[in-house]
Amino acid sequence: MKNVDYIIVGDGYASLFFAHQLIKNNKSFVVFSEEKKSASRVSAGIINPVVLKKFTTFWKAQEQIDFLKQTLNEITKYTGQNYLINAPIHRIFHNENEQQLWLKKSSNEDLVHFLDKKIVHLNSVKNDFNSGKVNQSARLDVNGFFTGLFDFLKNCQQIIREKFIYSDINIANHTYQNFSYKNIIFCEGMGVKNNPFFSDIPVVPNKGHHIKIELSQPLPENITIKKKHFLFPLTKKKYFYGGTYDREQLHHEIDSSAVEQLISGLKEFYPHDFSIEEVNFGFRPTVKDRRPIIGRHSEHRNMYVFNGLGARGILNGCYFSKSLYDFIENAVPLHQEVCIERFNSGLS
Known part of the structure; x- marks a missing residue:
């Protein structure tokens, strides 16, 4: 025993x-x-202090970000590896109103350290209304x-x-x-x-799909792009794009509608050809x-x-x-x- x-x-x-x-x-x-x-x-391994649909933050966001960085440093000491990828999120604005809302909220006390006031144009993708950078955002090498x-x-x-x-x-x-x-x-x-x-x-299970894709024109920036979903590099040509949210289709199979949703979302801002190499899904345990x-x-x-x-x-x-x-x-x-x-x- x-x-x-x-x-x-x-x-x-x-x-x-x-x-x-x-x-x-x-x-x-x-x-x-x-x-x-x-x-x-x-x-996806996204580390993000902002709700990017509404441009708000959440309970203990700064404390959680700070504690995560401290913890990952501690883990590095015994695994010998650094798993934090400093690739900030750039949120593509859907329209002029979103851009103005971002700028307005960037002065709020709870968001001033997260929403960058500098509006950025990304040259590699379609972003007619530019994008905003989420400060202190990053990714985990999952x-x-x-x-x-x-x-x-x-x-x-x-x-x-x-x-x-x-x-x-x-x-x-x-x-x-x-x-x-x-x-x-x-x-x-x-x-x-x-x-x-x-x-x-x-x-409550929340089913999420993501796709791994190969882009015909790789993106030069070391960033995470967000419009409807997140896009970021895994290797020189292979990228992660996702994920979806679904509380209805809970069978343990790939949903073609979720894949179509991802393809449509990517085409909105990526103007070149791409191929799907892999489709994955998982069930997030969520609470009301x-x-x-x-x-x-x-x-x-x-x-x-x-x-x-x-x-x-x-x-x-x-x-x-x-x-x-x-x-x-x-x-x-x-x-x-x-x-x-x-x-x-x-x-x-």
């Missing part, structure tokens, strides 16, 4: 950022990964991040690549198969719906109030859930991993806005 402080179930952003908190604090743990193509693994952290955990013998079997938990003895544990953290995304301890939490769900089970006091990260999985996963750690280890209360108790679900 191997003794660990934590068992983490899941392998997305919530799982890996919480694992980082445990590494920082010298806690013993194992991560159970099914190696499925999770929403985190196929995400593939590098997961590969680097999984390799680190593998070398430390802290990752188990198999399905977690709920019925193998011995609740009375705090054991799972050949592990004795102090706490279990469930970070399963939409997989939580199969979890007998937390299946009632109100996460757009806040993560974090907390302790009402009956099994060493079982916790960390879920509902939504489209801001990187920022939410990073920032609230410390909140969960401090809640468990230091009895620091969770923010009411993210605590599971706000739903009165009987699980808290």
Whole structure:
């Protein structure tokens, strides 16, 4: 029997950022990964403090951006890799009114550090009304991040690549198969719906598609372009474009309508030929109030859930991993806005 402080179930952003908190604090743990193509693994990796449809920001945006940069620096020290790509977002304006709204909001106290006042014309794409740069925006090297952290955990013998079997938990003895544990953290995304301890939490699947494309005329700028969706380079010629949002078509197959939506969106501002090399999709776990769900089970006091990260999985996963750690280890209360108790679900 191997003794660990934590068992983490899941392998997305919530799982890996919480694992980082445990590494920082010298806690013993194992991560159970099914190696499925999770929403985190196929995400764009956008780090963005602005809601680009309305030109607004969100709760704790600056704190989350600052904490993410600090955390990625810490992760670099033990993986040896930097996963932060400093390629700012340029939002193409649809019309003159959007440009004027951007300029007006760029003086707002909560947006002054995010919306650049300088209007920019991009020479490589169609942007008749120019674009605005989102300061402090960037991207995460998603593939590098997961590969680097999984390799680190593998070398430390802290990752188990198999399905977690709920019925193998011995609740009375705090054991799972050949592990004795102090706490279990469930970070399963939409997989939580199969979890007998937390299946009632109100996460809703939001299906997102993206395409990987080859552009006939590569873009010279090292930026992320946003109009309806995000476009950015993966290699010299291959680009990522996405992603869509769909709460209706939830089957586990590619939706041709989503692909058509992406093709149409790209053609609006990219005037050259391109070819689709790959189509991917994932199911984001979203919550009606757009806040993560974090907390302790009402009956099994060493079982916790960390879920509902939504489209801001990187920022939410990073920032609230410390909140969960401090809640468990230091009895620091969770923010009411993210605590599971706000739903009165009987699980808290």
